[in-house]
Amino acid sequence: MLIKEKSKRNEILSANSYKTNLWNYLRNRDESSYSNIKALGLFQDGSPFMDAESKEYFREKLAEKSVVRKEATVLKNDVDSSSIVTFPNKSIATWTKAGEHDLFTDALEMKDVDVNLEYSTLSNLITIHEDFLNDPQAKIEKIILDTFANNFAKAEDKAFITGSGNGEPLGLLVDKDIKSLFATKELKLDDLKKLFFSLDSEYRENAKWIMNDKTALYLQSLKDNQSNFLWSQYDGTFMGKDILISNFMPDIDAGLKPIAFGDFSNYWIVERQNPTIKRLSEMFILKQHQGFIMREYLDAKLMDKDSILTLSIEG
Template identity: 95%
Template sequence: MLIKEKSKRNEILSANSYKTNLWNYLRNKDESSYSDIKALGLIQDGSPFMDAESTEYFRETLAEKSVVRKEATVLKNDVDSSSIVTFPSKSMATWTKAGEHDLFADALEMKDVDVNLEYNTLSKLITIHEDFLNSPQTKIEKIILDTFARNFAKAEDKAFITGSGNGEPLGFLVDEDIKSLSATKELKLDDLKKLFFSLDSEYRENAKWIMNDKTALYLQSLKDGQGNFLWNQYDGTFMGKEILISNFMPDIDTGLKPIAFGDFSNYWIVERQNPTIKRLSEMFILKQHQGFIMREYLDAKLMDKDSVLTLAIEG
């Protein structure tokens, strides 16, 4: 899509008139409002694009509900599929004289990393009773967007952690380029210390743990050599680092990776465009319900493979 076309589309999606037409269609099945949206060319697979204000509210709510999204870096890219070329450099800035030629050698030696990003679609159907939908007291916009945000947050977190990368984002537990340290099922404090200090200090500064409830409960029982608990009950940190809880992380069991530790801001979520939303009337009419389908379009993966480590349980 050309920059001029993007700018025009974004201008339309930000207009109050577009939002009014969209929610007239969704709430009242106003066919004239749908026709106005269709005339603008803002329909994809029979579903209108969500207006800018509703999209912003949806994404803010989504970030509040998601474990990984609130830590990740979120970018926008309208291209259907694309590559992001990065030039990772571990070298420090150099003290130089007035000229620039001293910097060229380092730059020429850097190898670019080509990261492919896809156009994955996440979809969900919800139904709402007609009486509730038609009540003037019902804040239907908030109810619909909150319901979708809660559901999408769970689906996103699952994919960001365990996604295959095929038709969905690549999860950091599945990414083969992310280093794993091994431990036994009888997880020891030394295993966690090794994981902690194996992460480069550059990433450790902003690093966080992520695990499920069972693993967190186990960590609460661990003590140092002086009998002090490593888990800080006052701020919920372990070894001074915040713990993120997601029950999409597996238990401590053979062949699984129950703990990840790192700087998750290097996990990039690339949003392709505004979500689309569609009303389904006939399918649920006998139950006096109306259906709504929302779709969002994105990809995600860890861009700096050294920024996160996982702990793998061996037999």
Template identity: 35%
Template structure:
């Protein structure tokens, strides 16, 4: 298949869904029935749309960024997405007056979307998989969502853009630095908050790891007031999100991010696809699975998220 649109009619029906999961159980004789669902990039079987919807719902629960960012599906082509690089145009216009469309014509920049491959491998006992009472779809969807969710969050935070997404902490293409400091103080956190424009503060959230959160829970101003609201776990009225993939405070590290994470775009380039490995693990009485995601991630407006950078 050249692209997903050509593949879609062949993987939508209930027959393909049944044969897909039978193939993942290691059953033979379904090669022809599922051949139209083979992804040309991975050589694996493409998950049907119903299964993909279940998987994406599970992935959003497991992965932090999937619940914060903007998720875009772009399955078919290697194209650039144009995004506004500034403010949209809103103006009062008198009856018969000129509408200032030209003011926003140049307010776009191209964002090149790549196709990065993320792979998860797991294996299960063959007897377990072939047990008719074992709900293989529920199990694999849940387990793959957990594994992919963790790997995605790491990439969306720390990715370099080389063979992986561009993370928010990337030196190039990542979030802007709002505050530099050699030790996190009450004033530094407040400065970081106000370094973000009001339009991005409106839906802003904080992102940090457990160690940083613990330090901020005890941080006070000169009057003895905590910066952390212990009643609802917010800082300056904004939700705190925890990720183990955020760094701790240290020279050159960026331990705290704040802003509107909806300006981080996750672009899914292919649905989930899974390859069954039977012969390789026959001596172990196991069946292996290679699952593939193809995606990219970029912060389309770097000023929407600001980070604190440590200088010493």
């Protein structure tokens, strides 16, 4: 998309008139408002783009509810190309004499890493009873956006952790380029300490743990031979690093990866286009409900494969 076209589109989506037309259409099925939106041509998959203010509110709520999104690097890329190719820059400052030749040589010798970020479509359908929709006191915009944010956050986190990379992001536990350490099913705190020090110190500074509730409870319940808890004080951290809880992480079982540790800011979420939202009237009319479909367009992938380690259970 050309810069001028993108700037013009963003200007329209930020206008109060666009937001008014969009929500008149969504709430009241206002055909004139829909016609005004349609005349602008700001549609994707047959649905109008969300206005800028609603989009920002939705993404704020999404970030609040998503475990991985809070830690990841979120990029907004509205281009229409199918992929982004990039490379991580691990160069460090160098002492030089008068010239800059060595700096240029290092930069020119850097190679692209074969990392392509495309985008997939995440969709959700909700329904709202007509009586509630027509209640002038009901904050329908907030209700709709909060509900979608909650539903999308769950779907995103599941994909960010266990996604196949086919029609959805490549999850941290599925990415074969992320290294694993192995432990037995009788997981011990020493296994976590080994995982901690196996991660390069460059990444440990901002590293965090991620596991599910059952794994955290199991580790908290471990005792020594004198029945003293090995992990005596739980404050949401282990070895000074925050523990993120996501129940999309698997349990401690053979062949699974119940724990990951690393700097999750190297997991990139690339958002393409504005989210879209559409009203469905006829399909649910007999139940006195109105349907709403929302879609977002994004991909995600770990860009630096050394920044996260997983713990895999043998078996």
